[in-house]
Structures are given as C-alpha cells and as structure tokens.
Amino acid sequence: MIEDLSTRPDLxxxxxxxxxxxxxxxxxxxxxxxxxSSHLAARWPEYFLVLLEDGVPVARAAAxxxxxxxxxxxxxxxxxxxxxxxxxxxxxxxxxETNTLIALExxxxxxxxxxxxxTKALExxxxxxxxxxxxxxxxxxxxxxxxxEPGLSFEDYIARRRPDGLPEGPWLRTHERLxxxxxxxxxFAMTVTGTFAQWRTWxxxxxxxxxxxxxxxxxxxxxxxxxxxxxxxxxxVWLEHLVVRASTC
Numbered sequence: 001m002i003e004d005l006s007t008r009p010d011l012x013x014x015x016x017x018x019x020x021x022x023x024x025x026x027x028x029x030x031x032x033x034x035x036x037s038s039h040l041a042a043r044w045p046e047y048f049l050v051l052l053e054d055g056v057p058v059a060r061a062a063a064x065x066x067x068x069x070x071x072x073x074x075x076x077x078x079x080x081x082x083x084x085x086x087x088x089x090x091x092x093x094x095x096x097e098t099n100t101l102i103a104l105e106x107x108x109x110x111x112x113x114x115x116x117x118x119t120k121a122l123e124x125x126x127x128x129x130x131x132x133x134x135x136x137x138x139x140x141x142x143x144x145x146x147x148x149e150p151g152l153s154f155e156d157y158i159a160r161r162r163p164d165g166l167p168e169g170p171w172l173r174t175h176e177r178l179x180x181x182x183x184x185x186x187x188f189a190m191t192v193t194g195t196f197a198q199w200r201t202w203x204x205x206x207x208x209x210x211x212x213x214x215x216x217x218x219x220x221x222x223x224x225x226x227x228x229x230x231x232x233x234x235x236x237v238w239l240e241h242l243v244v245r246a247s248t249c
Contacts, residue, residue: 001052002124005045012041015050015060018109021142023216025202025232029190031082034089035062035104043092046132047101049124051117059108061121064088065098065134080140080189080236101129101243103139118174122241126178129243137243139180140189140236143169146218154185154219154235172237180239189236196223199230 005012016037020027040048044064051059066087069075077083084102091098106121129137146157146169160168167173196207199221203214207230211220214232223230 002120003050003052004128005041005048005050008050009041009045011050011052011057012037012048015048015057018057018060018107021105021107021144022147022218023203023214025192025194025199025214025216026190026234028194028198028202029082029192031085032190034085040064040104044088047125047128049121049128051121051124057109058112059106059117059121061103061106061125063101063103063125063128063137065091065132066100066102067091067096067098068100068136068138076138076183076186076238078186078188079191080186080238081142082188082190083186084140099133099135101125101132101134101137103137118171119178122174122178126241126243130245133245135243135245137241138183139175139239139241140186141171141175141239142189142234142236143172143218145169145171147216150213150217150220154187158185158237172239175239175241178241180241183238183240186236186238188233190232190234192232192234194230195228196225196230199223 003011040062047063049061050057064084103125106118108117126137143158149157158172162168167176199207205212205214207221207223209223209225212223213220217232219234221230221232
C-alpha cells in the first residue's frame with residue numbers, strides 16, 4: 001500500500017525513522033534545510049509518499065514540483081539536489097505554475113534493501129507525477145555504491161557497465177531499467193562546509209591538508225588547516241523519466 005502525507009500526516013515520523021542517505025555530515029548541507037520534513041509535509045504533502053507493509057513503513061519517496069524548462073531555466077542545474085530545492089522554493093514564493101517533478105530522495109528500510117521496494121517507490125513517484133499533470137520526473141541520482149570508492153573519478157564510476165549493458169552501480173541500474181535516460185552530470189549537487197572541529201564531530205575523522213576521505217562520502221573533502229575549513233562537494237547524475245499522462249476519460 002502507498003500513502004502520502006496529505007491523507008496520512010501521521011506517517012511522517014515513522015517514515016523518517018527509516019534513516020537517511022549518506023554520512024551524517026550531509027545533514028549539514030545548508031540548502032538541504034529546505035528539505036526538512038516539516039517543510040515538505042506542509043507545502044508538498046502529496047509528493048511525500050510512504051510505502052507500507054502490514055501498516056508499517058518500509059520505504060519513502062519525496063519530490064518537489066518545479067517549472068522546467070523555462071526561459072531562465074533552459075537546462076537542469078549543475079548544482080543538482082541543492083538547486084532543485086531552490087527552484088521549488090522560488091516557484092512556491094512566486095506562485096508559479098509547475099510542470100515537472102524532481103525526486104529528492106528514495107529511502108528503503110535497511111533490512112529490506114535489494115528486494116524491489118526502491119523500484120516500487122520510483123514507480124509511485126512517476127504515477128503521482130502523471131496524476132498531477134507533470135510531464136517529467138527528473139532525479140539528481142546519488143550513486144550510493146560509490147561510497148566504497150570515493151577516490152575514483154565520478155565519470156569513470158558512472159561509465160561502468162555490466163556484461164548485460166546495464167550500469168554497474170545498482171541505483172543507476174534501477175533507474176535505467178525503469179526507462180530513465182541520462183541527461184548530464186551535476187558536478188556540484190550538494191555542498192557541505194565546516195571547520196576541522198565540525199568535521200571531526202560529524203565523521204570522527206581528523207581532516208588533513210588536501211583531500212581526506214570520510215565515511216559516507218562519494219567524494220573526498222578538500223581541506224585547508226591554515227583556513228580551518230573543509231569543503232565537501234558531491235556530484236550526482238541527472239536522469240529523466242518521461243511520464244505518461246493519466247487518462248481523463
């Protein structure tokens with residue numbers, strides 16, 4: 001069963017209990033504060049979906065509506081996930097009509113991953129896009145499998161293919177199986193900046209001058225001891241799912 005927060009606001013807290021994406025430090029992306037569940041629940045509850053089994057949340061999916069493309073937005077942004085939130089906030093404040101849905105996250109309960117729930121969540125987002133007259137679902141995909149190879153070139157990682165021709169990265173593979181097409185790399189999808197002390201608190205790792213790998217990162221942190229600052233810039237991949245319009249008959 002799939003519910004959303006517009007009809008089941010009581011599901012917000014248990015759905016968030018499924019966990020988060022990546023390392024704890026990603027919670028300190030300042031733009032990401034716009035994605036607080038309280039904001040999503042208040043403004044776009046119909047796009048916050050919860051998958052239930054026997055009444056218990058096993059996966060969630062959240063998205064925001066935006067106007068795209070427009071004259072000032074001819075292509076998807078290099079700043080990926082962060083820019084998606086800014087676009088959604090701008091359109092909300094301007095009361096602009098929207099026609100595209102951007103997925104912010106799909107999260108599956110840790111013990112249930114690999115069982116097809118992520119596919120069901122994506123299909124549910126595509127269905128909701130259709131039901132709300134959105135022509136496209138676009139996703140700044142975070143290839144979580146790259147966490148095991150943070151030093152590898154991002155382009156090299158996403159270019160890897162299995163013998164059957166599908167991407168080696170499991171999350172990229174899930175999207176492609178559902179018909180998604182590659183649009184572009186978003187080289188600055190998420191940015192987290194902090195002092196050496198903050199990074200130590202967030203990751204348990206002492207930064208070094210230059211590049212430092214941290215748990216849960218798909219790229220290293222670039223740090224300067226003299227400036228007491230570490231900057232993490234995460235790339236993502238923009239993928240596009242075309243949406244079949246719901247029948248009006």
